[in-house]
Amino acid sequence: MHQITEAHARELAKQAQRKEDLRAAIESDLVGVHRILFEAGCGHGHWLTDFAEANPETLCVGIDLISWRIRKGNDKKAKRGLKNLHFYKAELGEFLEVLPKSISFERTVLLFPDPWPKARHHRRRMVQPGFLSEVAGRTDRGGEFCFRSDDRPYYDWTVECLNEHAEWQVDESAPWPYESETYFQSLMDEFFSVVAKRI
Ligand SMILES: C[S@@+](CC[C@H](N)C(=O)[O-])C[C@H]1O[C@@H](n2cnc3c(N)ncnc32)[C@H](O)[C@@H]1O
Secondary structure (H helix, E strand, O other): OOOOOHHHHHHHHHHHHHHHHHHHHHHHHOOOOOEEEEEEOOOOOHHHHHHHHHOOOOOEEEEEOOHHHHHHHHHHHHHHOOOOEEEEEOOHHHHHHHOOOOOEEEEEEEEOOOOOOOHHHHHHOOOOHHHHHHHHHOEEEEEEEEEEEOOHHHHHHHHHHHHHOOOEEEOOOOOOOOOOOOHHHHOOOOOEEEEEEEO
């Protein structure tokens, strides 16, 4: 019979508690919310804070794995008194698991996600066919998936995944939704952007 070690059992308990805490925070913040703009890997929250301030009618949600980056995002939110913005320290897969299915995405944004350049690490990239399907399942027709990276191979991979996906269509004529330089964008000389529409 398969036995789990004590360390593994502790890790599973921590994960369950983490998801429970995240679920409770989301349920209290997002009461009555049905549509959001979602940013995965929001870092310090530069882009999302600016976007939320310029678009007060849009409920914006950003997640990141790193606590201190989320704290910086929350500081920006507090300074500007934004009520339409929430940041969560969360891993992408866990966030999507916990987010109520009744909440859909009008737009999903990934800005300068970690490229994981080595082929054996590609499965750690946030963009994966399964992720695109999950986002498509939460996005109405016409909704957008917006991706920007300085890493050409990651950009090409994303365009390829989108082109192969039955529910997304790259829209070369679609404007970038909102320009505001992120921390990582400020470090890069060049970058590549793609917008896809849910079909
Ligand atoms: C290179 S930084 C870019 C941050 C920000 N978007 C910017 O442009 O300044 C990538 C961010 O994605 C976050 N990240 C990577 N994998 C993640 C995952 N699976 N779930 C949530 N956040 C993730 C990292 O913690 C990091 O802050």
